[in-house]
Amino acid sequence: AQTVTQSQPEMSVQEAETVTLSCTYDTSENNYYLFWYKQPPSRQMILVIRQEAYKQQNATENRFSVNFQKAAKSFSLKISDSQLGDTAMYFCAFMKHGDYGGSQGNLIFGKGTKLSVKP
């Protein structure tokens, strides 16, 4: 069974600074997807960034980038130039590659990290 661990329940960062959120996972699968989702107070889960395990290059989306270490099963999220609107819960999630075509949507989530961006 797959598990996702986020060891930082809460973090804070000053506006315009950089922060890194940690995520580790456990799986015996070789092909899979990893995601970071953001859940602001509006409660809507918003996809921030995704990574295919077979790609060695780290994914980036504007101010958001990941450090994917497949051998270490680590998938951290770096937020650069933090903005007040980045304040939210951040969830790391895992999906088996086979689940894409089959029981798609079986995302395994971590417990989340509450990020506060301070002015």
Add this chain to the structure above:
Amino acid sequence: ETGVTQTPRHLVMGMTNKKSLKCEQHLGHNAMYWYKQSAKKPLELMFVYSLEERVENNSVPSRFSPECPNSSHLFLHLHTLQPEDSALYLCASSRRGVNEKLFFGSGTQLSVL
């Protein structure tokens, strides 16, 4: 706004009540999902519907009954719930066979008294 709408936003019900949660997507997706988000627990997948057929039931108690009348609508019928069922219920949708990105609604915050 991600194109997935859930109603009601909040719901309080007694243990003997029957209520339904509604989800609607306007994205042309062909798969829909129910997730449960409890305090201090990771999100849990409850049900998956693909092309209006249930393809996943993650050992969910029978007091939760999903219904997917068409590809745009998904319901979760609730009856004789327990206080531990209090949680945020999130609906999501995706285009199965194209990519793995899920789009979520804002959820229904359910309190069972």
